[in-house]
Every structure is written in C-alpha cells, then in structure tokens.
Amino acid sequence: xxxxxxxxxxxAELVRFVRTLGKHRxxxxxxHHVHAFAIEAAASDPGLAEAAEWADGVLDGGIELAxxxxxxxxxxxxxxxxxxxxxxxxxxxxxxxxxxxRLAEVGAEWDETEEPFDESREEDLFPVLxxxxxxxxxxxxxxxxxxxxxxxxxxxxxxAKFEEDCAIPPLVTLHELxxxxxxxxxxxxxxxxxxxxxxxxxxxxxxxxxxxxVLRGVLKVxxxxxxxxx
Numbered sequence: 595x596x597x598x599x600x601x602x603x604x605x606a607e608l609v610r611f612v613r614t615l616g617k618h619r620x621x622x623x624x625x626h627h628v629h630a631f632a633i634e635a636a637a638s639d640p641g642l643a644e645a646a647e648w649a650d651g652v653l654d655g656g657i658e659l660a661x662x663x664x665x666x667x668x669x670x671x672x673x674x675x676x677x678x679x680x681x682x683x684x685x686x687x688x689x690x691x692x693x694x695x696r697l698a699e700v701g702a703e704w705d706e707t708e709e710p711f712d713e714s715r716e717e718d719l720f721p722v723l724x725x726x727x728x729x730x731x732x733x734x735x736x737x738x739x740x741x742x743x744x745x746x747x748x749x750x751x752x753x754a755k756f757e758e759d760c761a762i763p764p765l766v767t768l769h770e771l772x773x774x775x776x777x778x779x780x781x782x783x784x785x786x787x788x789x790x791x792x793x794x795x796x797x798x799x800x801x802x803x804x805x806x807x808v809l810r811g812v813l814k815v816x817x818x819x820x821x822x823x824x
Contacts (some may be wrong), residue, residue, distance in 0.1 A: 596802065597795040598821065605683030605783040607818060608794060612679055614816040615769055617730055620741060620808050626675045626726040627667045632779065635693035636681035660700040662720070666738075675726055682779040688762050690780050697721075697776055704776035709792040711772050711782070719775040727770035729802065730808065733758045747807040747814060753800055767800030771807075794823075803816030 600611065605737070616624060630649040637646035648668055657663050667772040669679070681689035697704065702721060736745055745751050759764045772795055784791050798805045810820050 595731060596798045598798060600796070600818070601817060602792070603790055603794070604788045605790070606680075606788075607784075607816070608790060609676060609680045609683050610617060611796075611812070611816045611818060612771065612814045613672070615674040618811060618815070619760045620730045620736075620744065622729045622731045622735070624672060624726075624728045626670045626672070627722075627724070628670045628675065628678055628726075629721050630666045630725040631693060631696045632678050632682075633668060633670075634696065635689040635811065636678045637678045637684075638679060638688065639744065642674060644796045646671060656782070660702070663666075667725075667800075675724070678710055678724065679779075683783055686790065693776070693780060700762060702776065704746065704780075706781040708777050708781075710778045710790070711774075711792055711794050712777075713772055713795070716773045721780055722773050724771065724774035727768055727797075730804070731766035731767065732765075732806065733801065744804060744807045748803050754803070757804040758801065760809075765800065767804060768798065770797040770799075773794055 600608065602740045603611070628645075633642060633645045633649040634653060636642055637649065645668060652666060652668075653659065655665075657665055659666070682693075708715075731741070733751070738745065748754050782790055782792075782794075796809075798809070806821065813820055
C-alpha cells in the first residue's frame with residue numbers, strides 16, 4: 595500500500611476530500627461500513643434518515659452493544675459516509691456529545707489525548723466506527739476518450755495494462771481511509787485552529803502513475819494542494 599499524507603487541513607477540507615474520492619470518473623465501486631453508534635449520533639441530518647431508522651432498530655434489537663457483532667455495522671453510500679464524517683469533523687458538537695454518551699454506556703475505553711489516524715493501534719481499535727474505501731477501474735477498462743488523461747500520463751500504457759492483466763493474484767486499484775474509531779471522530783480536530791491534530795493518510799494500492807494521476811485530480815477538485823513531486 596502507498597500512503598498519501600494530508601499533513602494539514604481543516605475538518606471541512608477533510609470532509610470535502612473524502613466526498614471527492616467518491617465522485618470522480620475512475621471509480622469502479624465502493625465499500626463503506628459505518629457503525630450504528632456513529633449513525634445514531636449523526637442522525638439529525640435529513641440525508642441520514644434511512645440509515646438512522648436502521649440504527650434505531652439495530653440498537654433496540656437485543657444485540658449486545660458492547661460487542662463486535664457485524665449486525666451493528668451498515669453498508670452506506672458515499673453521500674451517507676460524508677454526512678457522518680461531517681457531523682463530527684465540522685459539526686456543532688451535537689453528534690460528538692451523543693457518541694460520547696453511547697460509548698460511555700457500553701464501557702468503551704478511549705483516550706482523547708492520543709493522536710488520531712494512528713494505524714499502529716488499528717488491531718485494538720474498538721469500536722471500529724468507519725471502515726471505508728473505493729475500488730478504481732482496472733487499466734484495461736479505461737475508455738480511450740473518457741479516461742484520456744490517465745492513459746496519457748503513462749510512459750507506456752499498453753505495457754502497464756499488460757502487466758496488470760497478467761498479475762497473479764490479480765491487481766486491484768484501491769483508495770482506503772484509515773480505520774476510524776472514537777479518537778478519530780471525536781478528537782481529530784483541534785477546536786482552537788479547526789485543523790486536524792495529526793496527519794491523515796489515504797492508503798492506495800495500484801500502479802503509481804495511475805494513483806498519482808487520480809489523486810491529483812481529487813485534490814484539485816477538493817481545493818487542496820497537489821502532491822509534492824519526488
């Protein structure tokens with residue numbers, strides 16, 4: 595995996611970055627899992643009405659809430675994912691207060707002084723509140739006209755496409771967010787500066803030229819600085 599680090603941005607800019615990751619022409623699909631606790635906390639947004647109804651049913655459905663039961667997790671859309679993150683990273687504190695209360699009720703322990711987005715603690719993260727990522731089109735599926743920019747960014751696109759086609763196991767091009775838990779939703783943003791407290795890493799897998807081209811487009815649309823050239 596290749597990590598791209600956003601070292602400095604506001605909560606609103608980070609939400610805009612995530613939203614843009616789900617809106618470009620190179621997407622093949624997405625898989626976003628969000629915990630019922632996070633949806634319940636963010637439920638005041640009308641765009642989460644259907645997900646909020648689901649969360650209410652799950653949380654009152656007799657499932658052990660202090661568990662890792664997969665029934666506590668919902669597959670959400672790009673729009674729902676962005677709304678949940680916005681409730682915490684650029685909200686008025688209402689969603690954060692609700693989530694803190696729910697976490698306390700189930701005895702979930704977390705330390706808000708820890709740095710957010712720390713992949714070294716992912717194995718012990720509980721609860722995992724957001725697990726989100728996108729799959730990009732294989733090189734062989736790029737359209738000569740619609741995806742002309744990416745194709746032309748390669749020194750030799752046909753060679754890269756052939757190597758991807760022949761790879762065993764098959765190569766998949768991915769954008770993945772870090773796993774997000776309590777610290778990442780509740781204490782990621784410094785309230786004094788509105789900036790993230792630690793670098794946010796987008797994890798990428800695929801051909802570096804392809805990834806670089808798509809990422810530059812995402813950053814441009816999200817109105818964030820382009821990657822520094824090596």
